[in-house]
Amino acid sequence: MISFRELVRRRYVRGGVIVFAVATAVLGSGVAYAAWTSSGTGAATTKAGTAQAPVVTGGAVVTGTLYPGGTGDAVVNVSNPNPYPVTITSIAPTGTPTCGVTFAERFPGTQLAANSAPVAITFSVAMALSAPNTCQGAVIDVPVVVTIASGTGA
Numbered sequence: 001m002i003s004f005r006e007l008v009r010r011r012y013v014r015g016g017v018i019v020f021a022v023a024t025a026v027l028g029s030g031v032a033y034a035a036w037t038s039s040g041t042g043a044a045t046t047k048a049g050t051a052q053a054p055v056v057t058g059g060a061v062v063t064g065t066l067y068p069g070g071t072g073d074a075v076v077n078v079s080n081p082n083p084y085p086v087t088i089t090s091i092a093p094t095g096t097p098t099c100g101v102t103f104a105e106r107f108p109g110t111q112l113a114a115n116s117a118p119v120a121i122t123f124s125v126a127m128a129l130s131a132p133n134t135c136q137g138a139v140i141d142v143p144v145v146v147t148i149a150s151g152t153g154a
Contacts, residue, residue, distance in 0.1 A: 001003045002013065002093035006062075018035045019087055037081075037152035040067065042068045043045060043081060043136065051082060051150070052081045052082050053081075054078050054079065054080055054081070054086070054088075054112070054146050054148050055075070055078070055079045055080075055081055055118070056076060056078050056079045056144065056146050057076070057118065058074075058075075058076060058077070058087050058141070058142070066099075066125070066126075066127040066140065067070055067127060067131075068126055068127055068128065068129045068130070068131045069127065069128075069129045070124075070126070071124055071125065071127075072115070072124070072125055073123065073124055073125070074103070074122070074124075074142055075120050075121065075122050076091065076120075076121050076123070076144055076146070077118040077119065077120050077121075078110075078118065078119055078121060078146050079112065079117060079118040079119065080112035080113065080114065080115065080116040080148065081114070081115065081117050082114060082150075083114050083115060084114050084150055084151075085111060085112065085113055085114050085150075085151065086111070086148040086149060086150055086151070087109060087110070087111050087148065087149050087151065088108050088109065088110045088111075088113050088121070088146060088147070088148055089107060089109075089145050089148060090105055090106065090107050090108075090146075090147045091105065091106045091108065091121065091123060091145075091146050091147075092105040092106075092144065092145050093105070093142070093143065093144060093145075093148070094143045094145040094152065096143070096152065097141065097142045097143060098135070098138070098140050098141055099127060099128075099131045099132070099140050100127055100128025100130060100131045100135075101125050101126065101127050101128070101131075101140050101142055102125065102126055102128065103124060103125045103126065106109060106123050108123075113138070113141045125142055127140075
């Protein structure tokens with residue numbers, strides 16, 4: 001019959017053999033992995049798209065009838081043809097408006113979804129005191145430039 005001491009010794013020996021085998025397997029595979037890896041340098045190539053300008057169409061004066069020295073609200077419709085969201089960073093006058101109609105540059109921060117439908121943006125306009133008599137009843141063009149930036153937090 002085997003003594004208790006002999007059983008304990010065998011158990012420790014068996015455990016040691018298992019630990020040794022596992023450690024050897026792990027270290028051996030690490031050495032094999034290291035022996036078979038290598039690296040090189042290079043560059044991947046991709047191409048960025050080109051931003052499209054927002055589509056801007058005019059609207060009508062929605063409040064207030066303009067008269068010399070008077071003010072009203074005009075509307076411009078803006079849509080985003082790009083495949084990513086944009087934020088309108090400014091709407092500024094460009095060119096020479098008819099009948100002395102002016103407005104101050106605006107920074108509306110309106111966000112437009114990718115490939116959006118037109119969004120109406122209202123801004124205040126004013127007619128100069130010196131507007132000519134021919135402006136009575138006229139439809140007045142207010143030329144604007146709309147600037148957009150990519151992203152929704154620009």
